[in-house]
Amino acid sequence: xxxxxxxPGVLTALVLVFLYFPILVLVLNSFxxxxxxxxxxxxxxxxYRLLFSGESRDIWESIQRSLxxxxxxxxxSMVLGTTAAWVLHRYRTRLQKVHFGLVYLPIVAPDILxxxxxxxxxxxxxxxxxxxxxTVAHITFCISYVAxxxxxxxxxxxxxxxxxxxxxxxxxxxAVWRVVIPLLAPGIVAGGLLAFTLSIDDFxxxxxxxxxxxxxxxxxxxxxxxxxxxxxxxxxxxxxxxxFTFVVVWYVQRHARPALRG
Amino acid sequence: MNxxxxxxxxxxxxxxxxxxxxxxxxxxQGEIFALLGPSGCGKTTLLRMLAGFIEPDAGRILVDGKxxxxxxxxxxxVNTVFQSYALFPHLTIRDNxxxxxxxxxxxxxxxxxxxxxMLDLVDLVEHADKKPDQISGGQKQRVAIARALVNKPxxxxxxxxxxxxxxxxxxRLLVELDEIHDEVGITFLYVTHDQTEAMAISDRIGxxxxxxxxxxxxxxxxxxxxxxxxxxxxxxxxxxxxxxxIERLGDEYSLVAIEAxxxxxxxxxxxxxxxxxxHLSLRPEKLSIQTSAPAATDEARNAIEGTVEDVIYLGALTxxxxxxxxxxxxxxxxxxxxxxxxxxPTWGDKVWVRWRADDGYLLRxxxxxxxxxxxxxxxxx
Ligand SMILES: Nc1ncnc2c1ncn2[C@@H]1O[C@H](COP(=O)(O)OP(=O)(O)O)[C@@H](O)[C@H]1O
Ligand SMILES: [Mg+2]
Numbered sequence: 001x002x003x004x005x006x007x008p009g010v011l012t013a014l015v016l017v018f019l020y021f022p023i024l025v026l027v028l029n030s031f032x033x034x035x036x037x038x039x040x041x042x043x044x045x046x047x048y049r050l051l052f053s054g055e056s057r058d059i060w061e062s063i064q065r066s067l068x069x070x071x072x073x074x075x076x077s078m079v080l081g082t083t084a085a086w087v088l089h090r091y092r093t094r095l096q097k098v099h100f101g102l103v104y105l106p107i108v109a110p111d112i113l114x115x116x117x118x119x120x121x122x123x124x125x126x127x128x129x130x131x132x133x134x135t136v137a138h139i140t141f142c143i144s145y146v147a148x149x150x151x152x153x154x155x156x157x158x159x160x161x162x163x164x165x166x167x168x169x170x171x172x173x174x175a176v177w178r179v180v181i182p183l184l185a186p187g188i189v190a191g192g193l194l195a196f197t198l199s200i201d202d203f204x205x206x207x208x209x210x211x212x213x214x215x216x217x218x219x220x221x222x223x224x225x226x227x228x229x230x231x232x233x234x235x236x237x238x239x240x241x242x243x244f245t246f247v248v249v250w251y252v253q254r255h256a257r258p259a260l261r262g
Numbered sequence: 263m264n265x266x267x268x269x270x271x272x273x274x275x276x277x278x279x280x281x282x283x284x285x286x287x288x289x290x291q292g293e294i295f296a297l298l299g300p301s302g303c304g305k306t307t308l309l310r311m312l313a314g315f316i317e318p319d320a321g322r323i324l325v326d327g328k329x330x331x332x333x334x335x336x337x338x339x340v341n342t343v344f345q346s347y348a349l350f351p352h353l354t355i356r357d358n359x360x361x362x363x364x365x366x367x368x369x370x371x372x373x374x375x376x377x378x379x380m381l382d383l384v385d386l387v388e389h390a391d392k393k394p395d396q397i398s399g400g401q402k403q404r405v406a407i408a409r410a411l412v413n414k415p416x417x418x419x420x421x422x423x424x425x426x427x428x429x430x431x432x433x434r435l436l437v438e439l440d441e442i443h444d445e446v447g448i449t450f451l452y453v454t455h456d457q458t459e460a461m462a463i464s465d466r467i468g469x470x471x472x473x474x475x476x477x478x479x480x481x482x483x484x485x486x487x488x489x490x491x492x493x494x495x496x497x498x499x500x501x502x503x504x505x506x507x508i509e510r511l512g513d514e515y516s517l518v519a520i521e522a523x524x525x526x527x528x529x530x531x532x533x534x535x536x537x538x539x540x541h542l543s544l545r546p547e548k549l550s551i552q553t554s555a556p557a558a559t560d561e562a563r564n565a566i567e568g569t570v571e572d573v574i575y576l577g578a579l580t581x582x583x584x585x586x587x588x589x590x591x592x593x594x595x596x597x598x599x600x601x602x603x604x605x606x607p608t609w610g611d612k613v614w615v616r617w618r619a620d621d622g623y624l625l626r627x628x629x630x631x632x633x634x635x636x637x638x639x640x641x642x643x
Contacts, residue, residue: 160348163315166335167342168413169365178361182352 023242030235037231047236056233062220066200068131069216073138074146074195080139081146081195082188086180088147089154106141107148114141115208122209129211137209138199145198146191153187266291266449267312267417272321274307281307283473284321289417289466294443294450296460299470300496305453306345308470309419312451314338325416336365341410342419346426347402349394355405356381356390362413380408383442400431407442417449424459436462457497461485469493485545487531490627494543495635501549501591502633503542503622507534515562515619518542522588526564529620541628546594548621551582551613553605562619566591570611582607584615591615592637 025037030048034041050056088100106114118137127133161183165175181188203218210216215223221237224230265288274282282304289295297305310316312323314335322329330338341362349358359380363373381387384404389397394405403423410418423439424432440463443450454460460467461481468478469492477489488494491502505520515527516534520542528542556565568586582593593615595606607613 158346158348160344160346161350163313163335164342164344164348164350164409165361166315167313168362168409169336170361171334171336174365179350179352183350 026235027239027242030232030239032232035229035232037235047232051233051236051240058215059217059220059224059233059237062215062217065131065214066217069135069138070196070199072135073142073199074192076135077139077142077146077195078188078192081143081191082150082184084143084147085150085154085187089151089157090159103144103147106144111202111204115205118205119208129209129214131214133209133211134206134214134216137205138195138202141205142195142199145194146188149191149194150184150187153184157183265289266326267295267451268322268324269308269312270322270324272308272311272318272323274304274311274316275319280473282311282318285470285473285475286321287468287475287478289449289451291449292447293465294440294452294463296452296454296464296467297470298454298457298460298467298496301455303470304473305455305470306421309342309421309451309453312338312417313340313342313419339416340419341413341415342421343403343406343410343423345421345423347394347406349402349405349409351394354391354393355386355397358394358405359409359412361409366413376412380412383411383445384408384438399427400435403427403435404438407439411442411446411448414446415448417451420450420452422454423452425454425456432459439463461497469496471496487623488543488625490625491541491543491629491632492627492635494623494625495632499546499592499637501544501546502628502636503544504628505540505542507536507538507540509536510534523586524566526566526622527562527619528622528624531624532626534624541625542622543625544591544617544622546581546592547579547596549591549593549615549617551584551593551595551607551615553607553611553613556614556616563616564619565614565616567612567614570607570609570613573606573608580606582613584613586615 028040029037031043031045032040033044033046051059084099084103088096088103114137118140122129122133161179162175165179166172170178201218202216203222206216206219210219221234224234267289269285269287272282272285273280285304285308297308299305307316311318312325312330314330314333314337318331321331323331325339330340350361353361356377360373360377363376368376377390378387381390384407386397386401386404386408389401394402397405403426407420407423420439424435427435436459452460452464464481466478466480467484469476469484471492477484477493479487484493485497488497494500494502503520503523503526505518505523505526508517508519508525510516510530511527514530516530517525518528518540519525528540534540551570555567556563566586568584568591570582571585571590572583574581574583579594579596582595584591584593
């Protein structure tokens with residue numbers, strides 16, 4: 001009886017070790033004086049200093065690029081995804097079923113397929129590669145996530161409040177701005193955050209649509225990882241990103257959720 | 263006269279289906295006008311055409327002499343209390359009520375004062391800063407009413423405002439609504455499928471059936487003089503009798519042979535002549551029941567002999583089903599005296615059912631399917 005109960009516990013422990021042990025090693029290695037991280041040679045902050053020195057300027061440039069793209073892509077897809085969700089929810093024609101399929105496709109389609117096809121499209125059109133082409137490529141899949149998040153929110157959206165707003169003298173735009181958007185905001189924001197995280201760590205699609213010298217952070221890290229002497233700097237960068245993520249998630253849990261609940 | 267709100271040949275079609283068909287009627291300034299009809303008869307469609315959410319396919323709607331068709335909902339001088347309340351869940355009660363004034367770009371101080379006045383009117387002062395999901399259904403309804411009234415609309419539209427509430431609360435809010443109406447003096451157009459609600463609150467009622475207005479009149483008029491079998495059956499219960507006119511008895515009465523029942527006298531509510539086929543509506547409470555044979559009947563009274571087939575005690579009254587020949591009559595008897603003082607008729611008793619000839623009402627139209635709307639069929643075989 002007791003031994004049977006132990007199995008789930010052991011499994012959980014194994015999974016946790018498997019998931020978090022590498023991260024723990026990474027964090028420790030970012031403070032490891034050893035260049036190769038195969039053995040412990042004492043504490044150091046050298047890699048952090050290196051990360052913030054002029055030598056790592058291209059890392060920071062890639063971070064800037066990634067932020068630029070992620071912010072642009074999530075803002076645009078918040079607008080387009082929300083309107084797509086609204087239309088999908090409101091009109092249930094056969095054409096809308098096709099529309100839903102199109103919105104859903106980027107979520108299930110393999111990234112490599114999207115990457116290659118977008119790459120070919122850019123070549124065919126003869127478009128110069130720039131941050132904007134990457135942003136547009138990211139928007140194509142971010143829209144879908146925002147649309148699904150907003151569709152979820154629309155499930156329990158009582159449309160008569162729009163009529164009520166119009167009845168009380170609001171123009172169509174006022175009704176959208178003062179009633180529809182505030183009520184859908186949790187879905188729009190959730191979709192936008194999801195889009196932001198998906199965009200900022202996208203590798204495959206970016207790989208196919210980026211131009212020479214336009215590495216985003218994931219691509220930059222990949223090219224650095226091929227030269228093992230730069231590994232410790234990557235560890236330091238990853239540790240900082242991890243800390244940042246934890247702080248943001250903690251803050252959101254702590255403050256934003258109760259505020260959304262009203 | 264003071265026809266304030268006018269519907270003129272208003273029609274709305276969905277494909278081949280007429281949701282509202284050639285509806286014409288007038289509402290007077292300051293009155294409570296009820297649109298009464300079964301679910302699906304087109305009440306909401308009519309209301310939404312007045313509010314501006316749907317445009318009619320034909321006809322016009324005038325408010326205070328001005329044609330409002332084609333004007334968007336936010337520019338019409340009417341406000342609506344929606345069936346589902348439709349309160350803004352993200353705003354406080356205060357901001358819900360102030361929404362219309364804010365849209366009208368009124369000053370902050372003015373809005374606050376008006377909202378306070380409304381909160382006071384609907385007795386919600388202590389809930390002003392709550393959100394809609396923190397108050398009860400009855401309170402939400404009052405917020406919806408305040409939110410509409412604060413804009414001082416020319417007409418207040420109410421779409422089944424009490425339908426979602428339980429009976430006791432419904433009765434209380436009905437009284438409150440009536441008081442609010444007295445206080446603000448605004449014209450109310452009140453949509454409901456509940457005839458007691460319509461009777462209780464309105465000055466006049468328009469009875470709707472299948473997209474058309476069947477009859478318009480004061481509650482008593484509709485109840486006492488229904489034009490057809492639909493109105494008679496929808497407003498309260500009744501007995502339908504069908505027969506053929508035998509002869510005129512002077513100016514006022516005619517002698518009619520009722521199928522499977524015998525000869526009775528009816529009041530000439532309209533011009534009839536011997537040989538005409540007629541349909542009569544006879545309300546159960548107009549009939550009286552007695553166990554002894556009546557003395558010689560006068561010209562204005564009818565007496566029919568029968569057997570008590572069923573007795574249903576309903577508290578304030580008792581309903582009897584009396585079999586006469588092949589059909590049954592519903593009779594209702596008020597208990598004005600304590601029941602045990604006398605011996606009431608009971609199952610199997612031989613009784614006489616009596617009524618005044620002018621208590622039956624001659625219907626202009628009759629359709630057999632309307633008899634099925636009654637609580638129990640008149641024939642059992
Ligand atoms: N948008 C629509 N499309 C098709 N039929 C509709 C539409 N709106 C209403 N109807 C039909 O019109 C009739 C009247 O509806 P409604 O005005 O809501 O009735 P009521 O409010 O009296 O219950 C109903 O039979 C309904 O099915
Ligand atoms: Mg309705």
